[in-house]
Amino acid sequence: MSKDIRTVRPPVQLLPKAVIAVRPASTAKADLEVMAAQVAQMTTACCQENIQVDSIVITFGGIKDITKRVK
DSSP states (O other), rough: OOHHHHHHHOOOOOEEEEEEEEOOOOOOOOHHHHHHHHHHHHHHHHHHHOHHHHEEEOOOOOOHHHHHOOO
């Protein structure tokens, strides 16, 4: 007697996903620290809203660099 998989385990609720992409103003230590704090705040906000952070991209390039890394 086989059981239907849906009765054994309920369906998984898929969370919305987010990609956080940031570009620091410069390589100065203060700018990098500000950027790290902002990424932490964005990640916390996503978790509070049940949004899964799929990737965090830190780049000095443009949109092409971001899309290349996320794919």
